[in-house]
Amino acid sequence: MSEITTAHLTTDIVTLAPQTGGELHVLLIRRNWPPFAGYWALPGGYVDTGETFAQAAYRELAEETGVTAHRLVQVGVYDAPHRDPRGRVVSVAFLALLDTMATATAGDDARDAQWTPVAPLLARPNRLAFDHRTILTDALDQILRELNASARTFGSR
Numbered sequence: 001m002s003e004i005t006t007a008h009l010t011t012d013i014v015t016l017a018p019q020t021g022g023e024l025h026v027l028l029i030r031r032n033w034p035p036f037a038g039y040w041a042l043p044g045g046y047v048d049t050g051e052t053f054a055q056a057a058y059r060e061l062a063e064e065t066g067v068t069a070h071r072l073v074q075v076g077v078y079d080a081p082h083r084d085p086r087g088r089v090v091s092v093a094f095l096a097l098l099d100t101m102a103t104a105t106a107g108d109d110a111r112d113a114q115w116t117p118v119a120p121l122l123a124r125p126n127r128l129a130f131d132h133r134t135i136l137t138d139a140l141d142q143i144l145r146e147l148n149a150s151a152r153t154f155g156s157r
Helices: 053-065 118-123 132-155
Strands: 008-018 024-031 044-046 073-078 089-097 110-117
Touching: 008 053, 008 132, 024 053, 024 118, 044 053, 053 089, 053 110, 073 132, 089 132, 110 118, 118 132
Parallel strands: 008 089
Antiparallel strands: 008 024, 008 044, 024 110, 073 089
């Protein structure tokens, strides 16, 4: 007989903004607690009773970084059985695009919060907690697909 496991529901938020001059940055937090204590990660956390995934994402982003997003777009569902060493955790990831890099202040269970350039982050070996590199890459791919679709639509006029 297979083991019955309760899945915990979480959310992760890819928050992107350009620096003056156009270089794209992602907002990261440094985890204060295990697992991955001291590692950089996307802001996020558990969905509270009575919350939707999107409500939890807005709340977690504000609690962990002090940054407010006005619009979130779903990136995907991340449900690999061993994505979190604490047990079965299913996350719905969201993307927030900001016009500017808002001041980030670490809060809640984050030790630090900072904007990090995307290109050098992806050029180095994985230094992000959990599967957050995959989530970031998926969000960037989604942006590129939407830009390409917009360009085709714009070019057909």
